[in-house]
């Protein structure tokens with residue numbers, strides 16, 4: 041007898057989204073997580089000193105609040121509270137000032153001087169249409185698009201290399217630098233086609249929905265999602281690292297929140313040779329070198345306006361950011377890396393003891409790098425905040441191997457589930473349509489190695505689960521927060537035991 045309609049392996053944001061979508065449609069769903077806690081790349085932990093809460097991976101959530109699926113869930117009922125700093129991000133410059141991107145497009149544009157009108161022209165249509173656009177952008181190749189005109193307008197700008205778009209649209213080094221910092225989230229050379237898309241999406245989010253953080257830590261997002269899933273009747277098991285599909289209980293659909301390398305290990309010869317070859321050829325991208333700090337005071341920014349934003353981009357000019365990202369892509373470690381920094385405790389004092397602060401920072405490094413980039417990252421912070429080092433009470437570092445130990449989805453430290461260039465953004469993880477399906481009719485992929493790729497948005501999971509539901513003949517719910525299935529009351533047969541060789545993972549550390 042089948043106990044479960046669906047089994048989801050991996051409780052990252054996408055696994056949770058898939059599990060909820062299935063449970064909303066009335067499917068008896070089991071969610072299995074290998075680590076000792078759910079959340080994947082969206083967890084918090086006391087990495088430094090007692091009383092300090094750090095986000096181990098994801099820290100800022102413009103994609104979560106843009107996600108049509110997450111937006112429709114009653115997550116506030118499960119304790120999720122969003123904190124919106126006055127500005128989305130600050131980009132300090134060497135002349136001592138900083139460009140601050142606030143919700144107001146006009147206020148932001150004014151700081152860009154002669155580039156102000158061009159910034160307004162670039163962002164305004166995207167900001168105005170962001171809610172509609174997010175439905176097409178946060179999914180598989182939208183054929184046909186739900187919102188053709190906004191998507192066409194976006195696409196005509198998005199296909200450009202970020203550097204070319206910045207240099208054609210803006211004249212000042214501040215305008216160039218601001219766009220370069222936004223686009224560098226792609227972890228691609230800024231000369232690569234489609235990198236403008238990342239700058240446009242993150243810029244549009246900043247003005248349309250903000251770049252918020254959950255009160256208490258990133259881990260509050262998966263906690264709220266898991267609570268909601270359980271309320272729908274779903275079951276969660278942690279500490280079970282699945283090594284083979286044969287371990288799983290019988291189900292009509294199995295969804296893997298895993299990247300191609302792990303899918304190959306789990307499914308092995310069950311997959312046809314052609315598809316296996318494609319998964320084996322899947323390209324992983326740069327990794328992250330991650331630092332967390334406990335500080336005895338706020339970061340002493342030279343440009344005080346940096347304190348208005350949680351996120352601060354440290355890379356100076358477009359030329360410098362482009363050189364750093366190009367070096368990483370070529371397998372080198374930049375002396376002046378582009379550093380993404382978040383100062384949560386300025387806006388969420390619950391994350392540190394009174395008067396103390398946290399700092400979250402990372403830079404891109406070549407895939408598999410075990411280099412210690414602490415000195416380079418701290419030099420970049422000191423450049424814009426002299427005296428930062430004197431505020432450090434404790435630090436915690438993770439190179440790419442530590443990230444991969446913490447979460448096996450970070451293959452070589454790649455935090456986007458694979459390179460997100462034009463060759464692989466929509467054809468991830470293989471040239472197989474729909475991308476969430478595999479040649480095994482009941483096996484689906486739902487991780488960030490499927491469209492729309494990396495980030496905490498859950499849309500890979502949502503789209504994969506909808507496909508599975510359609511194939512099971514169930515009506516897939518569509519962003520429907522009121523479609524709550526009744527909780528299951530029958531216990532069903534006993535679950536196969538997790539193999540004794542599956543140790544609980546999940547403790548971060550180099």
Ligand SMILES: Cc1cc2nc3c(=O)[nH]c(=O)nc-3n(C[C@H](O)[C@H](O)[C@H](O)COP(=O)(O)OP(=O)(O)OC[C@H]3O[C@@H](n4cnc5c(N)ncnc54)[C@H](O)[C@@H]3O)c2cc1C
Nearest residue numbers: 050052053054074080081098099100282449455488495496
């Ligand atoms: C340093 C860093 C900073 C980031 N910052 C941001 C940010 O600010 N904002 C943002 O939106 N995104 C950010 N990200 C990216 C974000 O964390 C990921 O894109 C997102 O978590 C992907 O979700 P997912 O569900 O696809 O996979 P994951 O979150 O990776 O979840 C996969 C889950 O599967 C589990 N698993 C793996 N193998 C097995 C197995 N064999 N059996 C059982 N379970 C298994 C893992 O333990 C994990 O819990 C960041 C990532 C890093 C590393």
